[in-house]
Amino acid sequence: MPTDIPTDLDDEIAVLLRRAEQRYTTGRRRLVAALHNGEGPLTLGQIMAAEPTLPQSSVYRNLTILEEVGIVTRIVTNGDFARYELAENLTEHHHHLICTNCGDVADFSLSGRVESTLDRALAESARTAGFTPTAHRLDLLGTCADCG
Amino acid sequence: MPTDIPTDLDDEIAVLLRRAEQRYTTGRRRLVAALHNGEGPLTLGQIMAAEPTLPQSSVYRNLTILEEVGIVTRIVTNGDFARYELAENLTEHHHHLICTNCGDVADFSLSGRVESTLDRALAESARTAGFTPTAHRLDLLGTCADCG
DNA sequence: ACCAATAATGAGAATCATTTCCAAAAGTCC
DNA sequence: GGACTTTTGGAAATGATTCTCATTATTGGT
Numbered sequence: 239m240p241t242d243i244p245t246d247l248d249d250e251i252a253v254l255l256r257r258a259e260q261r262y263t264t265g266r267r268r269l270v271a272a273l274h275n276g277e278g279p280l281t282l283g284q285i286m287a288a289e290p291t292l293p294q295s296s297v298y299r300n301l302t303i304l305e306e307v308g309i310v311t312r313i314v315t316n317g318d319f320a321r322y323e324l325a326e327n328l329t330e331h332h333h334h335l336i337c338t339n340c341g342d343v344a345d346f347s348l349s350g351r352v353e354s355t356l357d358r359a360l361a362e363s364a365r366t367a368g369f370t371p372t373a374h375r376l377d378l379l380g381t382c383a384d385c386g
Numbered sequence: 387m388p389t390d391i392p393t394d395l396d397d398e399i400a401v402l403l404r405r406a407e408q409r410y411t412t413g414r415r416r417l418v419a420a421l422h423n424g425e426g427p428l429t430l431g432q433i434m435a436a437e438p439t440l441p442q443s444s445v446y447r448n449l450t451i452l453e454e455v456g457i458v459t460r461i462v463t464n465g466d467f468a469r470y471e472l473a474e475n476l477t478e479h480h481h482h483l484i485c486t487n488c489g490d491v492a493d494f495s496l497s498g499r500v501e502s503t504l505d506r507a508l509a510e511s512a513r514t515a516g517f518t519p520t521a522h523r524l525d526l527l528g529t530c531a532d533c534g
Numbered sequence: 535a536c537c538a539a540t541a542a543t544g545a546g547a548a549t550c551a552t553t554t555c556c557a558a559a560a561g562t563c564c
Numbered sequence: 565g566g567a568c569t570t571t572t573g574g575a576a577a578t579g580a581t582t583c584t585c586a587t588t589a590t591t592g593g594t
Contacts, residue, residue, distance in 0.1 A: 259570095260570090260571095261560095261561065261562085261570065261571070263560080263561080263570090263571065263572085264560095265571080265572075266571095282551080282552085293572075293573045293574070294552095294573090294574095295552095295553085295554085295572085295573060295574070295575085296571080296572055296573065298551090298552060298553070299553085299554090299571085299572085299573095300571095300572095302552095302553090312464070313464070314462040314463075314464060315462075316460070316461075316462060318550085318551070318581095319551060319552090320551085320552085335511075335512070335515055335517045337517075338520065344515065344517075346511045346514075346515060347511075348507050348508075348511065349507065352503060352504065352507040355500060355503055355504075356500065356503075356504060359496050359497065359500040360496075360526050363483075363494045363495075363496065363526070364483070364526055364528065366494075367483055367492065367494060367530075367531065368530075368531030369483045369485075369492075369526065369528055369529070369530055369531060370528045370529040371526050371527065371528035372486065372527055372528045372529070373526075373527045373528070374524065374525065374526050374527065375523075375524070375525040375526075375527060376522065376523070376524045376525075377522065377523040377524075378508050378511070378512060378517065378519050378521075378522050378523075379519065379520055379521045379522065379523060380512065380517055380518045380519035380520045380521070381517070381518040381520070382515075382516075382517055383515065383516030383517060407541095408541090408542095409541070409542070409589090409590065409591085411541095411542065411543085411589080411590080412589095413542080413543075414542095430580080430581090441543075441544050441545075442544090442545095442581095443543085443544060443545070443546085443581095443582085443583090444542080444543055444544065446580090446581060446582070447542085447543085447544095447582085447583095448542090448543095450581095450582085466552095466579080466580070467579095467580065467581090468580085468581085
C-alpha cells in the first residue's frame with residue numbers, strides 16, 4: 239500500500255493549494271494519496287480504512303477544503319454517505335457505475351464521439367432553459383459484477 | 387393551489403399501492419399531489435410548504451414507502467437534503483438541471499435520438515464492466531436563469 | 535352500518551453522518 | 565530561534581432523517 243502520488247499530480251495539487259493560500263501538509267497529502275489509489279470515489283470509511291491514523295475530523299475538514307479549492311469532488315450517489323474523488327481537472331472526464339445492491343461505485347468512460355453528441359444536446363437544452371452549464375454528470379445504475 | 391391529480395395517474399398509483407398491500411390514504415394522496423404539482427424534484431421543505439398540515443414524520447415515512455413501491459424516486463443532488471419526485475414509470479424519462487448556486491433543480495429532456503445513442507453507448511460500457519444496467523441518470527450542473 | 539382486526543398517523547425521541555470548537559502542535563517568515 | 569499564523573485532533577454540537585408507540589383511521593366480514 240505505497241501511498242504514492244505521481245510527481246506531476248502532486249505538483250499540480252501543490253500549486254492549487256498555494257494559490258488558495260492553503261498548505262500542503264502531510265495529512266492532506268496522505269488524503270490525496272488515498273483518493274488517488276482508490277478505484278472510483280471513496281466513502282469516508284474507505285478513506286479511513288486506507289489511512290487509519292488520519293483522524294476523522296481532519297479528513298472531513300480537509301475534504302471540504304480540497305473541494306473548495308477544486309482538488310476533490312464530493313458526490314452523493316443515493317446511500318447514506320458521501321463519496322469523494324479527485325476532481326476531473328486532475329484526472330480524466332469519466333462517469334460512474336453505481337451498484338444499487340451493494341452501493342459500490344466504479345468509473346467508466348464514453349467515447350469522445352458520444353461525449354460530444356451529448357455535450358451538443360445538453361448545450362442546446364441548457365440554452366432553451368436559460369441555464370448556463372458548467373459540467374455534466376452521468377451515472378449508470380444497476381447491478382455490479384460481484385452482485386451478479 | 388388545487389391539489390389535483392389526473393385520474394389515470396391516481397388510478398395507477400392506487401394499483402401500485404394495492405399490489406404492495408398498502409393503503410392509498412388521504413395523506414399519501416396529498417403527498418403525491420404535491421409532488422405532481424411541483425416542477426422538478428422537491429425537498430422536504432418544499433413539500434411541507436405545499437402541504438403545511440401534513441406532519442413531517444408522516445411525510446418522511448410515506449416518501450420512503452412510496453419509494454419502495456416504485457411511485458417516488460429519491461434523489462440527492464449535492465446539497466444537504468434529499469429531493470423527491472414521482473418515479474419515471476408515472477411521468478416521463480427526463481433529466482435535471484441543477485443550479486450549483488441556489489441548489490434548485492429543474493427538469494429537461496433530450497431527443498429520442500440522443501437518448502438512444504446514449505443508451506447504446508452505456509449498454510456497451512456496462513457489458514465491458516460486467517455490469518447489469520437498469521437505468522441511467524444525467525444531470526447538467528451550472529447556473530440557473532434566476533442566478534444569472 | 536357495526537365490530538374486530540390490522541394498518542397508518544403524529545408528536546417527540548433517537549440516530550448517525552457531518553460540522554464545529556478550541557486548546558495543542560506544526561509550518562512559515564524574518 | 566522566535567513570533568505569528570495555520571492546521572490538527574479529540575470531543576461536543578448540529579441537523580436531516582428514522583424510529584417509537586399510543587392513538588386514530590381503514591378494511592373486510594357480517
